Amino acid sequence: MAVEVILPVLGETMDEGTIIKWFVDVGQPVQKGEPLYQIETDKAILDVDAPASGVLRKIFYPAGSKIPVLTVVGLIADPNEDVSVYEQGGLEPSKTISETVAAERRPMAEGPRKGLIPPRVFASPRARKLAAEHGIDLTRLKGTGPGGRIVEQDVRAAIAAMEAEIKEPALAPAAVEAVPSPSESKPLAGVRRIIAERMSTSAHTTAPVTLTTEVDATNLVQLRTLLKEQLEPTLGFAISYTDILVAIVARALREYPYMNVRLVQDEIQQVAQVHIGVAVDTERGLLVPVIRHADQKGITEIARTLRDLVARARSGKSLPDDLSGGTFTITNLGMYDVDAFTPIINLPECAILGVGRLREVPAVYQGQVCVRQMMVLSLTFDHRLVDGAPAARFLQRIKQLVEQPYLLLA
Amino acid sequence: MVKRNTSKKNLQEIMQEEGLCKDDLLNYLRQMLEIRYFEETVYELLGKNLIKGASHLYAGEEAVAVGAISALRDDDLITSTHRGHGHCHARGDSLAKTPQEKQEHLNKMMAELCGRATGYCKGRGGSMHIADVERGNLGATGIVGGNIPVATGAALAVKMQNQDRVVLCFFGDGASNTGNFHESLNLASVWNLPVVYIVENNLYGMSVPFAKASKLPDVAARACAYGIPGEVVDGMDVLAVRAAVRKAVERARRGEGPSLIECKTYRWFGHSRSDPCVYRTREEEEQWKKCDPIVVLEERMKAESIATEEEILDVERRAATAIKTATDFALNSPLPHPSELYQDVYAPSKTTAADIEAERQLRQRVRSDPSMRQIPYWQAINEALREEMDRDPRVFIMGEDVGIYGGAYGVTRGLIEDYGPERVRDTPISEAIIGGAAVGAAMAGMRPVAEIMYVDFTPLAMDQIANQGAKNRYMFGGKTIVPMVIRTEGGTGRSIAAHHSQSLEALWLHFPGIYVVMPATPYDAKGLLKAAIRDDNPVMFIEHKMLYKVQGPVPEGDYLIPLGVADVVREGSDVTVVAYSRMRYRALEAADILAKEGISVEVIDPRTLKPLDLETIVNSVKKTGRLVGVTEAYKTGSFISELFTLVNEVAFDYLDAPMVRVAGADVPIPMSEPLEAAAIPSTEQIVAAIRSIL
CATH class of the missing domain: 4.10.320.10 (E3-binding domain)
Structure with a gap:
């Protein structure tokens, strides 16, 4: 007998979902309990298992469809069964299916998804x-x-x-x-x-101000090119702009310790160590591995550390300390052609630096218009902890170090 | 002893006998007319929905109020009934000396009926609760028979103040079958009080004819049961009423005691506006209307050439104008503002922040000074009574067996010897009149401390204490105080079962207008009783029978404990336990046991349940996050249940655990010891309750 495949309710607040992909094509056999298709809700990407064994005879909603819960999205039946009555029947679930799903929604109902319905938390x-x-x-x-x-x-x-x-x-x-x-x-x-929780806490509790400044990164590009050429053969990888920027920011933080602070309850605590987090895009989502004591590391050491951290983060094998304890965060969206943006402060830190794309633009340099490598830096800081002028001085120092990276040697 | 006054004298003779002149008669006529027009206007305004609520009209009975009150002196007192507009007008008019004052009085009356802020009681009382206590009108009551004890208590106050004032107590034939009537007449006669009871027998208690409610045809006949004069008069004849009341008033003024005068009368309207009068015939109504007291007086004055038609018409016109003016005034007056809702429920507290601080320091000294004398709880109360009677001659004691017996638990022993039977009064076993007499005496200037032997008996006096005592101040627009203390005791422990062992404080907490005080220690008992006696509000002062012999440090001499200040008996950080009366001791035992395990229990004794020091309790809960409440009272509807609701309202977010009650079992207290002990919280149960939330 034909069994309708519905988009199930997978959480109390879920009211719709997007089908990401079907694991099975029409006409192929399916086993009850095996993943049949994948959906994305407002919270997660989840597999939906086949409700019955048989052949997937119909798909009413292809990948990419955004549809309400309880909608019939497909049909499983015997290979020879007449399913013509189900044509275009996917808009409303049949009564039997509603009842099945309703049963599934009950907290005590057995089923593979029951753990997804958040239980009542008993707390005083x-x-x-x-x-x-x-x-x-x-x-x-x-x-x-x-x-x-x-x-x-x-x-x-x-x-x-x-x-x-x-x-x-x-x-x-x-x-x-x-x-x-x-x-x-x-x-x-x-x-x-x-x-989501941390971003919204940050957005709702901090007093964020974003300062942007355009930086002439021509010397930075030159430095990076030199480092890449010289070190890649021995390191086995190229030093990145981010690596150099970590070194620059760590140096600036050491010099401007009022930016290396965190708010703990009603205290502004200045932190002795400079631990710099770098925002990394992973399959699991945004992660921020932390380079400890970045101010005491050379660029190659920073680069090595960061690569290890990123590798562990991307493979989901981060050590507990990898992702904790930062005092400042750098986030780089330059590779996506983003010029400037307003990053959200990574609590309990005080500030975050957004790095924009490098691009060649005609610029006035030493009284002449010539091609320069320009970049925009965006510093978001928590105005509760630090004022605009000191934050601007800090950003100005970063600009100076980017424009004249040899100062790192000073 | 019953006399029937059927005077057929002519007016001139009566005027001579009573010392009245023509103006007096015209005055009576005017007052009766004004009552009649007033009631007719009220009836009309009710129909237009300009007056809301119940209104029991006095039309037809005017001769009773006017005749009786005409026999009073300005400093005499009256109490009235739900059918009281006539009493209020006759009294108010006789006290108003100028035409302007008379008009103002009518204005305030009509405004009160219309629920206006300018009314006698600011619109709080309306038709059934008009009062002018400052000028001797102790007010009307909505409870049939409810004011008979109050009038009796006012007469007691007059007598104790050695004055020659008299109290006139109006009530209807229906009230003569209530216990209040019998308890009051008995007390008044046995104490020889200056009160004249006036029964307005309009033949029906709502719809039931008096003949169906009483075997005796005349209420006045019941006077013989109390050894006092009883007289039936024609209630439609203002001069007959006056003559009878005058004699009774003079007798009372001479100190010869109370009288009962029954005025046979008839109401023109139904019991209330919604009454179709199916219980009486139209013929009967016609018969009575032929003896309309107004018409009768007018005809006699004309017939005997005492007044001309023109003069009488002039009185009628002026009366009509006065009522019209009053009605205009009332309807143009502002309504009371809802923001005034809570005004006047309680007389203002006289306690200052300095008083509270002084007591806190004294308490610390009492707790820390090992050399302070120790006396038992009963003696602390006895001392408080002595000191207050020494300080204030208005303070007196009454109750069952408070005299030579010294009180059921010996609290008043020795007092009758030192203060005499006038100030330490043994009463009959009549709880309603004990409560009601306290209310009346308090309203008439005394500071009674009335004892109800067991809190189990207080429901017998509930109407008097709660309906009259607690509410009068508010109903009467804040124009009176009822400074009385009802001393009683409760609790289990003596195997005296379900009628002598309860903890009924929750009953008394329920009513607005009365405080509830429950001391646990000798120190608290003395200081709180003295404060209660000096407070201007009614106070239910509930002692505990098992604490009378408990010894404790009590400072010598005068000190007060402000009402509404809790005692943090023991400080702690893990859990707050609120316990009062005897349970305070068990809570402390529980705290001792748990302290050995490192659990820190804060014990708070509110001492006064109303006013309640919620702030101290809530601050403690905010600190500990946990609250256990202990009471000996029935669990259902106890003070602790109310406390938890209050805490929930203001400190929900501070609770780290559910609040837990340790309360008395919901059973009538059994006699047998093991059952009795199981019916109230034990120390072990308190310990277990605390543990359950840690």
């Missing part, structure tokens, strides 16, 4: 209030109160753990124990959610 009002104040996600805590209720003490412990590592994981808190298994699609959702 006091714990909830405290968690909200500190941006703690209660679903990630284990309660020690009566009946497993999360109480104030549990939240305090989480906050202490977070602060003890000064370093709250760049974008993925190391305190999180429930690292999802890489073989499933959950990790994507997890990282995505953390990103």
Whole structure:
């Protein structure tokens, strides 16, 4: 008998989804429980398993379709079964299917997706209030109160753990124990959610100001070309602009320690170490590996460290310390032809530097119009912690070091 | 003893006997006319929905109010009923000396009926609760028979102040079958109080004929049960009423005690506007209307040439104008603003921040000074009573067995010897009149401390204490105070079962207008009782029968504990326990046990449940995040339940655990010891409750 394939409800707040791809073509056999197609919700990318064994006879919505939940998207039936009555029947789910899905939505319902419906978190009002104040996600805590209720003490412990590592994981808190298994699609959702939470906390709690400055990077380009030519054979890789920029920013932070601060409760803490995070685009989403003591490392050492960090991040094998404890973040979108942008501060840090694309433009240089390599730097800083003029001086120093990179030797 | 006054004398004879002149008679006529027109106007305004609510009209009965009140002196007192417009007008008019004052009085009356801010009671009372306490009108009540004890208590105050004032107490035939009537007449006669009870027998208690409600045809006949004079008069004859009341008033003024006068009368309208009067015939109504007290007086004055037709018409015209003016005034007056809703529920507190601080320091000294004398709880209360009676001659004690017996638990022992039977009064076993007499005496200038032997008996006096005592100030527009203390005791522990062991504080907390105080220590008992006696509000002062022998440090001499200040008995950081009365001790025991395990318990005794020091409790909850409430009272609807709701409203986000009640079982307290003990919280239960949320 033909079984309709529906777009299931995979979370309490889910009301629509986009089909990313079908794993099975029309006419091919499917086994019940095997992944049939993949959808993207507002939170995650998830596989939907075949509801029955048979042949995928119809696909009503191809990849790319954005459709409401409970819509019938395909049909599984015996190879010879007459399914003509189901033609264009994919707009409304039949009653039986609705009921099946309704059953599946019940918290107690058995099914492969039940874990995706967030259970009610039992936490005291006091714990909830405290968690909200500190941006703690209660679903990630284990309660020690009566009946497993999360109480104030549990939240305090989480906050202490977070602060003890000064370093709250760049974008993925190391305190999180429930690292999802890489073989499933959950990790994507997890990282995505953390990103969402942290970005919105930053956007809602900081007083961000973005300063932009255009930099003549001709000398930087020259330096990078030289380093690449000279070192690539021995290193086995090319020194990147980012590597040099890390060194420059680390130097500037050492000289302007008021930018190397973080806000912890009501205290502005100046941090002795300079740990620079670099935003990296990975399959799992945005991650920010941290180069520790960047101000004490040479460019090659920075480059090596960064490559290792990025490799681990991209392969999902980051060590806990890889992603935590930064005091400043660099994010580079130049390779995507972005000139300037307004990055979001990576809390609890005070500022973030956005690097724009390098491009050749006619510029006035030493009284003559000539071709120069220009680049825009965007510094977003938290005005609660530092004022505009000091932040501008810091950016000006970076500009100076980019334009005259030999000053790094001074 | 019942006399029937059927005077057939002519007016001239009566005027001579009563010392009245023509103007007096015209005055009575005017007052009766004004009452009649007033009621007719009210009826019309009710129909137009310009007056809302109930209105029980006095038309037909005018001769009673006017005749009776004409026999009063300006400093005499009255109490009124739900059918009270006539009493209010006759009294207010007789006290107003100029035409302007008379008009202002009518204006305030009509404005009150219309619910206006300019009314006698700022629109709080309306038709059923008009009062002018400052000028001796102790007000009307919506409870049938509700003011008979109050009038009796006012008469007690007059007598104790050695004055020769008299209280006139109006009520209807319906009220004569309430317990209040019997308890009041009994007390008034046994104490020889200067009160004249006036029954307005309009033949129906709402719809039930008096003949169906009483075997005796005359209420006045019941006077013999109390050894006082009883008289039936023609309630349609203003001069007959006056003559009878005058004699009774003079008798009372001479100190010869109370009288009961029954005025046979008839109401023109139904019980209320919604009453179609199906219980009486139109013929009966016609018969009575032939004896209309206004018409009768007018005819007699004309017939005996005391007044001309023209003079009488002039009185009628002026009366009509006065009512028209009052109506215009009322309808053009502002309505009260909702922002004034909470005004006058309580008399303002006289406590200052300095008083609170002084008591805090004293408490610390009491707690830390090992050389301070120790006395038992009962003696601390006894001392408070002595000191307050020494300080203020208005303070007196009354109750069952408070005299030579010294009170059921010995609290008042020795007082009758030192203060005499006038100030330490043994009462009959009549809780309603004990409560009501306290209300009336307090409104008439005394500071009664009335004892109800067990809190289990306080419901017998609930109408008097709650409906009259607690509400009068508010209903009467904030124009009176009711400074009385009801001392009582509660709690289990003596195997005396379900009628002598309850903790009923929640009943008393429920009513606005009365404070509830529950001391646990000798120090608190003395300081709080003295403060309660000096407070201008009614106070329910509930002691605990198992604490009377508990010893504790009490400073010598005078000190006060402000009402509404909690005592942080023991500081702690893990959990807040609120416990009061005897449970304070068990909470402290629980705290001791848990301290050995390193659990830090903060124990707070609110001491006064109303006014409640919520701030201290909430601040503690904000600190600890946990709240356990302990009460000996029934769990359902207890003070602790209310406290938790209050905490929930203001400190929900500070709670780190559910609030837990440790309360009395919802069972009638059993007699047998193991059952009785199981019916109230034990120390172990308090410990377990605390542990359950840690």
